[in-house]
Structures are given as C-alpha cells and as structure tokens.
Amino acid sequence: NAGVTQTPKFRVLKTGQSMTLLCAQDMNHEYMYWYRQDPGMGLRLIHYSVGEGTTAKGEVPDGYNVSRLKKQNFLLGLESAAPSQTSVYFCASSSDGQGNSPLHFGNGTRLTVT
Amino acid sequence: GENVEQHPSTLSVQEGDSAVIKCTYSDSASNYFPWYKQELGKRPQLIIDIRSNVGEKKDQRIAVTLNKTAKHFSLHITETQPEDSAVYFCAASPSSQGGSEKLVFGKGTKLTVNP
Numbered sequence: 001n002a003g004v005t006q007t008p009k010f011r012v013l014k015t016g017q018s019m020t021l022l023c024a025q026d027m028n029h030e031y032m033y034w035y036r037q038d039p040g041m042g043l044r045l046i047h048y049s050v051g052e053g054t055t056a057k058g059e060v061p062d063g064y065n066v067s068r069l070k071k072q073n074f075l076l077g078l079e080s081a082a083p084s085q086t087s088v089y090f091c092a093s094s095s096d097g098q099g100n101s102p103l104h105f106g107n108g109t110r111l112t113v114t
Numbered sequence: 115g116e117n118v119e120q121h122p123s124t125l126s127v128q129e130g131d132s133a134v135i136k137c138t139y140s141d142s143a144s145n146y147f148p149w150y151k152q153e154l155g156k157r158p159q160l161i162i163d164i165r166s167n168v169g170e171k172k173d174q175r176i177a178v179t180l181n182k183t184a185k186h187f188s189l190h191i192t193e194t195q196p197e198d199s200a201v202y203f204c205a206a207s208p209s210s211q212g213g214s215e216k217l218v219f220g221k222g223t224k225l226t227v228n229p
Binding site for chain 2: 031033040041042043044045048050056058090094101102103105106107108
C-alpha cells in the first residue's frame, strides 16, 4: 500500500494564479482532510470530507475549495493564490468517524506564492 | 472550541537524558490525546495516544501521562537518542462528539538531541 500520496511535492505560483493539489489514498478510508502547516502555528484544518461526495469547512477554509468525487481522492483548489497561502499543505485520511482513529498523512506539498 | 497549548516550543537535551513535553487543553469534553512526531521534511506520524479512561501509557522509551482534573497531558521520552530529534505535536479531541475533524493540534515542540 502506498498510503496517502500527494502531488505535486513543490509548486511556485504568482499572486492570482490558480492550482489544484491532489490527494489519493489506497486504504479505503472514509475520512479525508487538508491541513496547512506554518512555522510556529502547528497544523490547522482547512477542509475535510466524511465520505464520497461530501465536504465541510475546517478552521481556516477561506480562499480554498475542495472536492471529493471519488472515495480515494480529495482535491484542494486555490482559485486566486495570495502570498498568505504560502505554506506546506498536508493531506490526511482516517478509517472512520471516530475521533480516536489515527490520521495517516501524505508527504506534503510546499507551496510558495510570490 | 478546544484550545491546546504546548510547551516548550524548543527543547535541547543531551543524548541519554530524558525529555518532557507538556500540553494543556481547555475543553473538558476532550477524551482522546494523540502525539505525532514529524522528522525534518517528512510527514507527521502517530507515535502514541491515550484515552481519558487511562492515566498513563508506555511504549518502550516513550510514555504519555494524562491528568484530566488539571486538563494537561505530557509526553516523556527516556534515554533520548539522536533519531528522536524532530518536532512533536500534541492534540486533543472530544472523540465522542464527532470525528477527527474535531482534533486540535498544539503548535509543536522542536526537540534536538545532541550527541
């Protein structure tokens, strides 16, 4: 099993450009999440999904959109990138809706917006 | 909502010494407390977790203690080794009130183990 795979690993955008980050998991997990990690800020939840076809807002959703058309994939979109969105983005999945299910993280995407 | 405070933000120890990282939480409904380790440039990975019906849990050189009355929990690493150098995140979640979307992370502790 590959676990959770994120693409791309690195990306540089200019202000106003758009992009989509792809997350794929092969563990048949119901729940998927997008976090951003900034220095000294820990991990903050952007959006999450409790199953195919569902999405919901997390702690810092502004400026991002997500889609979960297939159970194994969770896409994070930036429609008009801003320098404040420079960050490392992590996708994660968990097996069920219980809060004590471990999160399985991808390797992260480092995004720089100039 | 839940708020998790983590201290210290950086910790430097000599190889072989013990390291302790402390977290406090605000929501008395929280009952699941995982710890994640993130090595430089890598993904966070779960290393140990504890539930509110347990006061202490050990796994080889690492242990976690929980004091529900005081709303704090701690990670203890004994006989530290250079490979323990990483950023450690604590988290808290009211698992009975929803899924992992309710998990709130601390801001992390950068542990450096000097040979």
